[in-house]
Amino acid sequence: MYLEVRQNSKEDPATKQKQNIMRLFITTIIILTSLFTFGQNKQVEELGNIYMSGDFDKTILKANEFLKDDPNNIDYKLLLGRALTDKGDFNSAIPYLDYTVNNDPDNSWRKAWALGYLGTCHFMLQDYDNSKKSTKECFDLNATKNATQYAYKRILLFGFDDFYKDWKIVESDNFRFYFQNMSDSDIENIFSSREIVFKNINEFFESELPKKIDFFVWNSRDDAKKLFGANLGFSDPNFFIVHSHFQQTKGHEMTHVISNYSTKMVMKTGLINEGTSVCFDQTSQDKEQIVKDWIKDNGNKVEIKEIWNNWKGYPEELTYPLSGLFVKELIDNFGKEKFIEFFGNQTYDNAKLVFGEKLEKVIKDFENKINT
Numbered sequence: 001m002y003l004e005v006r007q008n009s010k011e012d013p014a015t016k017q018k019q020n021i022m023r024l025f026i027t028t029i030i031i032l033t034s035l036f037t038f039g040q041n042k043q044v045e046e047l048g049n050i051y052m053s054g055d056f057d058k059t060i061l062k063a064n065e066f067l068k069d070d071p072n073n074i075d076y077k078l079l080l081g082r083a084l085t086d087k088g089d090f091n092s093a094i095p096y097l098d099y100t101v102n103n104d105p106d107n108s109w110r111k112a113w114a115l116g117y118l119g120t121c122h123f124m125l126q127d128y129d130n131s132k133k134s135t136k137e138c139f140d141l142n143a144t145k146n147a148t149q150y151a152y153k154r155i156l157l158f159g160f161d162d163f164y165k166d167w168k169i170v171e172s173d174n175f176r177f178y179f180q181n182m183s184d185s186d187i188e189n190i191f192s193s194r195e196i197v198f199k200n201i202n203e204f205f206e207s208e209l210p211k212k213i214d215f216f217v218w219n220s221r222d223d224a225k226k227l228f229g230a231n232l233g234f235s236d237p238n239f240f241i242v243h244s245h246f247q248q249t250k251g252h253e254m255t256h257v258i259s260n261y262s263t264k265m266v267m268k269t270g271l272i273n274e275g276t277s278v279c280f281d282q283t284s285q286d287k288e289q290i291v292k293d294w295i296k297d298n299g300n301k302v303e304i305k306e307i308w309n310n311w312k313g314y315p316e317e318l319t320y321p322l323s324g325l326f327v328k329e330l331i332d333n334f335g336k337e338k339f340i341e342f343f344g345n346q347t348y349d350n351a352k353l354v355f356g357e358k359l360e361k362v363i364k365d366f367e368n369k370i371n372t
């Protein structure tokens with residue numbers, strides 16, 4: 001979330017001119033005028049502060065209230081459009097953002113942010129042409145560092161960079177695939193298998209996704225690393241996006257997206273979130289053997305609560321298979337409904353709350369099984 005600080009020097013020139021003329025007249029009018037201007041700035045500042053605090057409901061309420069007295073104010077419109085976007089109400093946000101784009105005579109940071117947010121709204125509504133157009137215009141405007149970065153991140157993530165221009169795009173029921181340099185038979189294979197995997201995974205989560213998953217299938221890990229500076233694969237559930245190498249597991253990244261919409265997400269932890277994706281990755285690898293081998297090679301026993309709280313303190317070759325096994329244990333013991341109830345807040349404390357006293361015994365038994 002970004003918001004530029006309002007610059008006094010960017011004050012509307014018409015207001016300034018008006019003030020100058022007024023100054024030629026009576027002192028009381030000068031005072032009244034400055035009071036009026038001060039009042040305006042103060043309300044924009046107030047609204048900006050509410051928005052930056054992350055209270056989008058209040059931003060929407062206040063912006064609508066302020067717009068009643070000043071219906072053409074582009075600061076109010078911009079903040080209202082951004083708050084609606086952040087709330088996920090993309091259709092309602094677009095008119096306010098459009099208004100800002102069309103009524104900012106200075107091509108300022110206001111227009112840049114409105115364009116950037118329009119790019120996000122159109123993407124979420126699967127209007128890819130307008131999303132690309134707005135996002136690129138935001139980037140080309142180069143009005144402010146943060147807005148330009150916001151646009152650039154999306155140009156890469158959404159597949160708008162020229163790098164993707166030769167990729168083949170194919171849509172299925174639940175996916176929009178982007179293939180990097182792959183044969184027709186490989187494309188056909190991935191196209192049909194991923195739909196089956198989607199149905200398998202979602203039989204458990206029963207998520208209703210408001211848009212298709214944008215699924216980028218990379219042929220070259222090095223290319224992805226060069227473009228993103230990060231290793232494949234990764235997903236961004238907020239945008240329903242997966243970037244994955246064609247040889248990676250069929251289900252892992254997809255599960256991150258699907259599971260994210262199974263309940264209201266409050267708090268994620270590595271053990272549960274990665275564990276869930278490993279559990280549903282649709283591979284047949286013997287995870288228990290991998291974990292046991294690691295314990296034998298390294299000579300230290302695993303302790304679930306310790307890893308729950310200190311996920312990054314252990315190597316992935318242990319934590320990933322271990323977490324997948326542990327999540328399976330939770331589902332086997334407590335059932336799907338309880339697991340999804342718990343999944344929104346993945347902390348140990350919430351697990352105790354949802355699963356009750358039996359949790360301790362499940363953890364103990366699991367540790368005994370793994371550590372011997």
Ligand SMILES: [Zn+2]
Pocket residue numbers: 252253256274277
């Ligand atoms: Zn993952």
